[in-house]
Amino acid sequence: MRCVFCGGELQHKTVTFHYEDDDTYLLIEQVPADVCSHCGERAYSPEVTDALLHVKRENVDPIKIIHVPVYDFTDAVKGYDDRVSENTERSDLHI
Numbered sequence: 001m002r003c004v005f006c007g008g009e010l011q012h013k014t015v016t017f018h019y020e021d022d023d024t025y026l027l028i029e030q031v032p033a034d035v036c037s038h039c040g041e042r043a044y045s046p047e048v049t050d051a052l053l054h055v056k057r058e059n060v061d062p063i064k065i066i067h068v069p070v071y072d073f074t075d076a077v078k079g080y081d082d083r084v085s086e087n088t089e090r091s092d093l094h095i
């Protein structure tokens with residue numbers, strides 16, 4: 001199979017799925033996926049997608065809970081490098 005976005009070769013791997021919605025953030029490890037070797041895009045089978053939704057919907061008990069620090073980029077880099085601060089203040093930093 002080929003990546004629908006770039007045509008790169010897909011490789012079957014297990015990945016960590018990240019889910020974010022407002023202040024809800026969860027990780028699901030060891031998820032089977034087809035990952036593009038060129039752009040990194042992930043494709044999940046319909047069965048895996050349903051299973052991921054099940055984990056979120058049913059609040060399945062996690063294997064562990066981790067503490068995640070949250071930063072505001074502009075505040076966090078103050079004094080680090082003037083070029084970065086200047087760029088973020090002008091809001092024209094394109095990555």
Ligand SMILES: [Zn+2]
Pocket residue numbers: 003004005006007008036037038039040041
């Ligand atoms: Zn791709």
